[in-house]
Amino acid sequence: MTASLGGLDALVFTAGVGENSSSVRAAICARLHFLGVELDADRNNQARPDAQISTTASRVRVDVIAEKEDVVAARTAPAPIG
Numbered sequence: 001m002t003a004s005l006g007g008l009d010a011l012v013f014t015a016g017v018g019e020n021s022s023s024v025r026a027a028i029c030a031r032l033h034f035l036g037v038e039l040d041a042d043r044n045n046q047a048r049p050d051a052q053i054s055t056t057a058s059r060v061r062v063d064v065i066a067e068k069e070d071v072v073a074a075r076t077a078p079a080p081i082g
Contacts, residue, residue, distance in 0.1 A: 008035050008060045015067040019049050029062060036060045 002008055011032070012018075013025050022044045029039040036059025043053040049066030 002035060008032075008037070010061040010063065011037060011054075012063050012065050013053075014049075014065045019064055019066065022047065025053065025062075025064070032060075037062060 011029070013028075017024050025044055025047075026039060026041070029037050029044075038055040038058035038060075039062060040053055040055045043051065047053050047064045049064055051064050052061060053064055054060065054062035
């Protein structure tokens with residue numbers, strides 16, 4: 001699919017594993033090096049949500065973003081009647 005898109009602009013990790021597992025993020029990024037993904041190991045290991053973890057030379061920005069399912073649910077819930 002990335003070939004049809006012409007590559008990636010960004011890669012985002014979120015939710016339980018994406019936010020909390022530096023080893024999973026590293027394993028995934030290692031397999032995407034051919035797309036220009038370069039992970040900064042120190043940033044990845046110390047990452048908290050809402051952080052960039054790619055190197056400055058990476059052609060693809062890699063971020064860890066906090067999931068906000070509660071906000072999405074609140075925005076899509078119907079307005080109360082009455």
